[in-house]
Amino acid sequence: MIKLEKDLWRELKGIKSKISWTRLENRALFGTPDLLGYNDNGHFFTLELKLTSVNKIRFSPHQISFHMKHNLNTFILVACSPDPKLVRLYPGARILELVDSGLKLEPLREGLDACVLELERLGSYRRDSLFP
Numbered sequence: 001m002i003k004l005e006k007d008l009w010r011e012l013k014g015i016k017s018k019i020s021w022t023r024l025e026n027r028a029l030f031g032t033p034d035l036l037g038y039n040d041n042g043h044f045f046t047l048e049l050k051l052t053s054v055n056k057i058r059f060s061p062h063q064i065s066f067h068m069k070h071n072l073n074t075f076i077l078v079a080c081s082p083d084p085k086l087v088r089l090y091p092g093a094r095i096l097e098l099v100d101s102g103l104k105l106e107p108l109r110e111g112l113d114a115c116v117l118e119l120e121r122l123g124s125y126r127r128d129s130l131f132p
Contacts, residue, residue, distance in 0.1 A: 002079045002081060003081060005049050005050070007051075008049050008079045009049060012035075012112070012116070015112065015113065017116045017120055018040040018120045019116065019120055020038045021036070022037075022038075024036055030060065030062035031060060031061075031064075031066035032046075033063075033074065034049045035048075035049065039121075039122055041123030043073070043122040045119065045122055046075070047074075048075070048076045048092070049077055049079075050079070051080075052079075052081065052103070054102075055102040056102045057078055057099070057103070064095055064096070067093065067095040068095065070092065074091070076090045076091075076098065077090075077115060078098075078107075087112040087115060088107035088109070088115070089107055089109045089110075089114075090107055091108055
């Protein structure tokens with residue numbers, strides 16, 4: 001059961017995927033997302049983990065600023081604690097809409113497995129085609 005953000009992290013890293021995860025513990029640069037991901041397509045991206053028990057999702061001003069400034073290859077993964085199956089993926093570029101609408105905003109993907117699959121597919125080229 002997902003009760004804390006670290007529980008969502010455990011669930012995420014427990015899924016067998018083609019993503020290499022690095023947990024970012026950054027106390028110097030406020031607003032930096034929680035995870036750096038790298039997939040088999042040679043694509044880097046960041047992922048902010050959020051947990052909510054209501055429709056509203058809380059973000060610090062620093063987190064909002066980060067996603068507004070870095071609006072490509074950033075994502076937000078939201079889990080709703082009353083329903084652990086309700087996990088949604090949003091592009092970081094939509095953070096202001098997410099602040100305003102909360103979980104009413106249509107996600108990019110829903111369900112943890114579908115969210116991970118979307119992140120695995122990021123990047124339009126295969127690594128093999130770059131390195132013969």
